Amino acid sequence: MIGLVFKELWGRKRRMAGSLVAVFLGVTFLTGTLVLGDTLAASIDGYFSSAYGKTDVTVRNATKVSDEPWGARGQIDASVLGKVRQVKGVANAEPTIEGSGQLLGKDGAIIQSRGPRTAGNWKTDPKLNPYRLAEGHAPRAPDEVVINKMFADEGHLKIGDRTAVLTPEKVPVTVVGISMFGDEEAFGETSFTAFSLEGAREHVAKGSDRISGVAIRADGVGQAELASRVRDVLPAGVEAISNKAQVEEGMSLVETGFLRIFRTVLAAFGGVALLVAAFSIHNTFAITMAQRTRESALLRALGAGRWQVVAIVGFEALVIGAAATLAGLAGGYGFAALLRQLFTRFRIGIAMEGLTVAGTTFMIAVPVGLLVTFVAALGPALKASRVPPLAALREVAAETSRPSETRVIVGAVFAAVAVGTVVFGALTEQMAMAAAGAVVTVVAMVVLGPVAARPVAALLGGPAARLRGVSGTLARDNASRNPGRTAGAATALMIGVGVVTLMTVFIGSLRASLEDGVAGSFKGPIVVDAGGNETGGFSTALVQDAAKLPQVSDIAGIGTGSMRVDDEPSTVAVADPSSLRRVLDLDVTQGGLNDAGTFAVSKKVADDNGWRVGTAVGVTFADGTAQKLAVGAVYNNTDITGDYLVPRTVWDAHTRQSLATKAFVVLKPDASVASARQALTTLAKPYGAPDIESRDEFVTAQTEDMAGFITVVYGMLILAIVIALLGIANTLSLAVHERTRELGLLRAVGATRPQIRSMVRWESVIVALFGTGGGLGLGVFLGWGLGSALGNPFAPAPVQMAVIAVVGAIAGALAAIRPARRASRLAILSAIAAP
Template identity: 45%
Template sequence: MNGTRASVRLSISSLRAHKRRFAGTFVAVLLGVAFLTGTLVMGDTLRASFDTMFTNANAGTDAVVRGADVITVAGETRGTRQPVSTALVKRIERTPGVAAAAPDIQGAGQLIGADGKPIGGQGPPTLAGNWIDDPELNPYRLAAGRAPAAPGEVVINRGAADRGGLRIGDTTVLRTPDPVHVRIVGLATFGGQDGMGQVTYTAMTQADAEKYLTPKPGEASAIQVRAGPGTGQRELVDALRPVLPKGVEAVTGQAAAAENRDMISGAFLGLFTTLLLVFSGIVLLVATFSIHNTFAIVVAQRTRENALLRALGAARRQVVVATLVEATAVAVIASAAGLAGGIGIAAGLQALFPAVGFPFPDGSLVIGAVSLLLPLAVGVLVCLGSALLPAVRAGRTAPLAVLRESAVDDSGASRPRAVTGLVLLVASVGAALGGTLAPSVWLSAAGAVAALAAFVILGPVAATYAVRTLGAPLGRLRGVTGGLARRNALRSPRRTASTATALMIGVAVVSLFTVFGASLKATMNRTVDRSFAGDVAISAPAFGAGGSGLSPRLAPAVGRLPQVATAVGLGKGVAEVDGAGRALTVTDPAALGRVFDLGRVDGSLTGFGTNGIAVSAAEAAERGLRPGSPVRLTFTDGARQDFTVRAVYDRPELAGDYVITRRAWAPHRAQDSDSLIAVSFAPGVSTADGRAAVAKTAAAYGNPDVQTRGEYAESSAGAIDMMLTLVYALLALAVLIALLGIANTLTLALHERTRELGLLRAVGQTRSQLRSMVRWESVLVAAFGTAGGLLLGGFLGWVLVEASAGDTAVAFDLPPLRLLAVALVGIAAGALAGLRPARRAARLDVLRAIAAQ
């Protein structure tokens, strides 16, 4: 044990002597851990706040009566249920144990703000419903004004009022999707907050809600029930069960609140935190390479010291332990600082969110044990894991190494390394190709991981060639200074490669997303190009669950314009086909064929009636359907209906997989709306004229956007740009850590070359020549990392695009300008990383540098 104590003492004295060397490691661990902690704490805090909010809001509801059958379509967060009859309310109220019951009507309704623009709709839902007078059953509380009593009167949530600049007494329009003129008589809060997150809510009288939000009066989405004194939620549900008709169920208020909460947590928080955790992972991966590099260099620089220790009788284990103890000390201190930083980030965001209009629920930060222990463990593990190899290498130092002068290290470019790397590279390309040809996500993922590993392994081999090539113009441009920079970057290919690897991974992820985003956009453009044969489109901003769609009366109104040949509205429906939830396109199939290019169509698009259906070729092949085949659909109201396939079409991109008529859907629908209206003009009508005419008509229906084909494609892709911006912001941190790594490695390498720098200065290198030499070396290393990252990112992007394509045809797009920008940022970042080491190196005293050991 004494031996270990000696090791610990050694490492502590070494740490104290070389605090600077570990600054980079420290910062890398700190940032990674802070990011992870911040994510976890914020996730927990949000989840807890939503918990409290839902529990408070629904505290008075003891049971919810609702349709038993639910149809869930892939990609939607919440299933669709059959409505229940409001006549049930009377029967429920007579049931023993029930204190009160109220129908709850829920639908979509988008408010227009004082500036004429819709409020919200960019993600969170825009809800409308009936105002429930029993305050115990209503999750909303009146904060000002009064409840709606007359037709056209509404209460809206305070958050929506603030955002839309609406006040009590104002009149505005509610799109349901038909424009309804409403007067605001009250403002409401939800669970003590201005709203349920960003969700907007409009409550009308029950009569209005039934009129605008349900297909026919006398129906409600659910019935909320309050128990009398002494009746528990379970007992209440048990008591209700016998009085409910078939197809209607009762669940406890707690269960319903939990479902709501899980929906928000699952859909919004889940996605949000997963995204952040993935980026924490990337940041930590980049940090790992940075840290590993620092330790590798420190150990290399300490070869003589370690050899002396070994010569004096230190056991191999003691040398290893000394290095690991150093790593642990750095890891623990940096992780602890990271924890504090992460909690600070979460607190900052909690303060910042409300300021940018996102009501972050009140309540103190929730800091769970996991949020503390996990980042700490990850920080220490990353640090120790990165230091392990260098430590073992330190232990292997031969005692004789004391006598050896350290020279240029050209290890790393070994043949086994080259062979292993190449084999992996070939395997990764093979796996990726295989994953594309025979769609398999696992095979593609294996290919991606193998590619990453191959790039990391091949780094030192490629470094020599790449730096030589990239640096070739340097000698000509910058003379001997450039030449020296190039030689320095080449002198240890392994070190150059591992320094560049951190940046390579950062740049790879950036280019991966860039390529993926561009490909999605290209696909969207091509889809619109190929499939949209109309002139203009009217589309509801349909990003996320927001908005209320387009009025079903708009398409006929536009169709009556003299400038318009065809105007066809497309609505959405759901049904189960062979037990699986499927989205339906509800439209006029014959007209659809005139504005969409459906590709090859087998059968006819006319004469569908109430039992005709058109199916996409892919779906038809899967289910063995041909024109004339029978197919059974089950709707949310439990109705089963047999349809006959009238047509099979090739291109489902815009039309969806199943098309039925409005008349066939009408009996099963809840709120009637279109999500897209495709318009083609009469011959001889210019786009500008036609568009103006259509826009004029649309103005009366809540003024939705009228877009040309190009604009339509672009707006469909708008969400992608938003996502990319967020991704870039998150990845900036990873790139920052990579740069710190380059700066740190450079500082350490320069320290190693002190005597060389002294010699150069003595024989006549000016300070500015020396600075320029260091900067160019940094730029070369960064250029190497950036080039590798672009290659790797491009390849991974291709794999991702192909893997996510499935059956549908996608366009793979390499956006040259954006990738060029990524490359320039990477290289400029390299120059930036070299600034400080260059300044420090230029300050060296010539004599002392020459005399340095």
Template identity: 65%
Template sequence: MTGLVVRELWGHRRRLAGSLVAVFLGVAFLTGTLVLGDTLAKSIDRFFANAYAGTDVTVRNATTVTDMPGMLRGEIDGSAVERVRGVAGVAVAEPVVQASGQPLAADGKIIESQGPRIAGNWISDPELNPYRIIDGRAPRTPDEVVINRATADRGKLTVGDRTAVLTPRRVPVTVVGISKFGDDDGFGDTSFTAFTLEGMRKHVTQGDGKVTAVTIRAASGVSQDTLAERVRPVLPSGAEAVTGDDLAAEDRDRVGQFLGIFRTALAAFGGVALLVAAFSIHNTFAITVAQRVRESALLRAVGASRRQILTLVTAEALTIGVVATAAGLAGGLGCAALLKLLFASFGMGLPAQGLVIGIGTVLIAAPVGLVVTLLSALGPAVRAAKVPPLAALREVAAERPGPSEARLVIGSVLAAVAVGGAVWGALAESMAIAGAAALMCLIVMVVLGPVVARPAAAVTGAPAARWRGVPGVLARGNATRSPRRTAGAATALMVGVGVVTLMTVFAGSLRASAEDGVAGSFHGALVVNAGSNDQGGFSPQVADEVARLPQVANAAGLGQGAVRVGADNADVRIADPARLGKVLTLDVEDGGSLATADTFAVSRDAADDHDWRVGSAVTVTFANGSRQTFTIGAIYRKDDVAGDYLMPRTAWNAHNRQALDRVAFVELKPGASAADAQRAIETLVKPYGAPTVQDREAYVAAQTEQMDAFLGIVYAMLALAIIIALLGIANTLALSVHERTRELGLLRAVGATRAQVRSMVRWESVIVALFGTAGGVGLGVFLGWALTRALGNPFAAQALPLAIIVLVGALAGVLAAIRPARRAARLAALTAIAAP
């Protein structure tokens, strides 16, 4: 049996090459996503290990108001430094003062970074300081700074340059040193600017004596846990002592939550690629089994059992799976490197150096590749085992010419349940129901594929039959002749196109929701925008100065912060309520005002979630541990700009020493020139890091820039699934050409030209591709509608992207047919007629 397996594989190597490539690409992509996830996890572990390598205990504020990693905590009393230094077992205790600090580049603009932009004091103890100077020296005066290497490179800054740091007020400084975070150019994508301790207190804390933390190194022989226990009794109220190991684990867990979502999304793309590969493998084995009916029957006739026939086909699939999976594991390294480049090209550089292959990657990717291959070949293998010995003496097809009645009935029932569930989930705004229905739709697509393949191919091929003459008629006939085969080839493409269409509709609907929300709230002419970094911003003075320009009627800034509302962590928007009400329409439905000094406003969604109404008392805890009871003064409906919680700036400033606006909305006076006003504002904001000044349309578009980048990454990643599907179509055509060798020879004998044969095969491929593309687009649009409505977003299917998807699908069919069509046209008529 082993020798027979080897001979069958070698004898059909060209036929099975497509399956091998499909498995290889699917496993390589899955491996690449897992390798990228392992590499990111390793990089994050390295970052936090470096951050707390020399820190045994840290004293910090005990209040937590956000689950976001990298967010600074509130301050504690500065007396904690001297108290801690007097504890037995403390070798070194250094105060840490950190806050928002945005360095300006050589051109005077804020140096962009995706992570936090932090200013802090330079810690003199090298074991407690994770940063090390690689050029220049440490700061010695309040107006000298050290910046990390990545920030310096982005801002084109070198030692000796004069620049400024926004804290948020503009602080002129001299760069005296460039630092690295261990061996990295920065702590992820964080910008870190180091002053002296005196400089931080002068420029940021205004001498209030408070510190962000106290970092401690233990004396020799004192453990972290022991030192933490000794430190806790001397701490001021609201402070806590945490060991370095616990800090690292805490930060890893927080980042790990976001990394887990990222890795799950990557694995989902890998799963789509493998699913598409499974359809291609199944179709290839179904055709090869159908072509070997007599061979299988002869084996049965000479004594082979059904189990041996099943083993033969299964062994072929297992061999292909082993070879392709092994190659895919190796190819996963290259795929991971390409994925890193892909994310970087869309402005989402990942903090990963080198590539890490964990044992878990191998234990996941290898079995998955083998199992997918075996399951895909299982059906054809069972059909091959059922071939009777008498089939060696007569024409018997291993695959039925059409679908069974049971398939039609079962598929119809499942389709009704799936469609009904999707509609129900959409109308009830239940993501769980809509998601379950979406998964069932995939099953329905597989079950009903052969049922609809024949009529769908007939309709899709009608234009070719009418306009392309005999080749078009023959192409449509070939596509409808074996609906199972057509469905098998088209389903792989249908899955890939369906996911692409779903993501297109989903992103379009989210974009429409964001655009409608912003456009419905803001009706002014111009916006000063700090960009997409949630922890960046500019001084609230910008809105004050803009409001004084002669072209401006009203201007209001809007900031963002984190607090605890009741028992829940929450993001809040910060503004002057009276001024904000003049530039934004929030649709206040209850309450006399947006907010006063001791009241704040909430969205209707937040009010309903917490059963609040106007006059309800709510306790708000700030990052520094202080609490204040607010009264809900207004409830509004439009929360796209203002968020769920809108707090007065006076209340925020009373508990936070830094105030930043992320955006300032500007309404012009009647008759004022928008162009003149924009130029005036751009001149005014240059000292504040030159935030972008946009008209209303540009601002609305900017709110969806990240979504566009995300969609571009999705398209690029799903392109592999489309490529695998096209390989499946090409493989199906190649096997079909081989199967129809005598038929093609007869066509040539009765006068068909090589060009007509090529055209016939090419149009057959286009018909199959259009069937798969049209089915994928239809399924994607329907599921996109269901899922977006389940989330409560408007449905927005843009015609142009969908038309492009259909056009690309047709073009893909032409490309998939190039090699099979050339091979068919090259067949010699007499040789083909004489073929067995």
């Protein structure tokens, strides 16, 4: 039986090529995404392992206010340093000072970065300092600094240049050194400007009584033991942690946060590619098993049992799956290298040097590749096993031309459940319900595909019949004649196009939500925008200076920060509520924002926690101070402020670096927008030159961070569509092989080669349009459902939809090139004589 399997495969090499390619591309996609996830995890682990140099123990504030692995902690009393140095086993201990510090480039503007923008002290002990000097010398005076090579290059700065650092006050400095983080030009995209200890105390810590922590090097004692000894001399609210524990803590936060999301997104795209590949494989086996009906019957007549027939087909699938999977593992490595370049190019994640392949990648990719191929072939195999032995003695139709009543009924039930679930989830804003409905919708689409294929193919083929005459008519009839085959070929494309359309609609909905939120809350024409970096921004003095401009009627600055609210790490907005209410309409439902000391929360948070105006909420600031804040207002519009609004008078009592990231400007009735923008641009230059934007420009800027990620997403989804088009091409090739005698007869009665080519091409276009149209409908429906479940408005993109439709038709024509050429070149007499 094994010999029969290999003889069957060898005799039908061309027929199985499409399945091999489909599995290969699917496994390549999956392996590549897994390798990229492993590489990113290894890179982050390497960064964390090097982040503290060869520090053995770190002393820090015990209050955790952020779930980000690099979230800043509050300062501690500088007197801790002296106590730590007296502990037995401490070889050396140096203070760590770190805070917001934005380096200005040669042009006087802030050097932008996606990572934290920090400043602090240069540690003199090389073992405690994760940075090393690549050029120049360490800072010796308070106005001398060492800067990362990455930001020196981006800011066009070199040794000896004069520039400034915003802390947030503007501090003029001289660059005396260029640093490297090991062999890297920076720690991820973290900008670190190193002052001398004296300079850091003056400009970052704002005094000599507070430090960020203490870095300790051990002398003849283990990290855990030394950390235990140091804890004994620390005051309340201060903790000691070993380097090993600190690295594990950081990696744990990454694994449960960013990296888990990253891996999930990549795995989802890998799943889409494999699902599309599975449909292509299933379609190939369905056609080939239908073509081998008499062969299966003959095996049964010679004594083979039903399960032996299933075993033959299953073994064929496993051989194909194994060969394609092994090739896909190698292809996945190359694909991961390509993805790494894309993510680096669009600055998504952190820099990834080299590729890391974990054992789990093989443990996942190999079984999945084999299983997908086997499961895809199982249905056709079971169908082949049911062929009666007598079928070997008579002509048997290759495939049924009409879907069964059972399929129609089951499909209708699935469709009703799917639509109802998605609509209910959308109307009640229950994301889990809408997502479950989306899965059922895909199942319903697969079941009902053959039911819809005949009438839809006839409808789509109408223009071809009118425009291309006999060739178009035959193409339409061929597509309608075997609805199961047409649906099978189109389903793979339908899923790929559906996911692309879903992403397009979903992202459009997010943008529309943001636009509606800003338009509904801010009526002014100008926004001073420093981006969303929590360690970035500008001094609140800029807001005070801007308020004095003759064109400005009202202005309010807003910043962001981290604190514990009701004992949960939370991101909060920081502003003067009484000023904010004059420029923003937050749709306050309870209380008011008239008082500068008002603590406000969103309606969702208030409802979830049972809070109302007057409720005392426990909060803890980064410096460890805990207190109660009474809710003074509840609001609906969270697009700009998020869920919590903390008054700046309260916030500034717990920080020495008060920053704003945005300022919303309302002009006087007779003021010119152009002149106001010019005045604000000039005023903002000493503050790092934040962007002066119109309201529309501000909305666009909020979605710019999506652009790079969206590009990579679309690039990965294109691969799924390519797999689907290969499936269409393979289906047409098999159909051409099946219709060899029919094509020979057409040639014999006068059909020309161009007519045969046209017939096959139009059949491919009809199938592609069926898949593309179904994918567009599926994507728009699910995009509406999932977007509405999140409370976003429905915002389809008609231009993108039209482009997808045109690309689908063109791709269908391209997929038919090879099958059409092969069909037109068949020798007439040989084709007529074919069995």
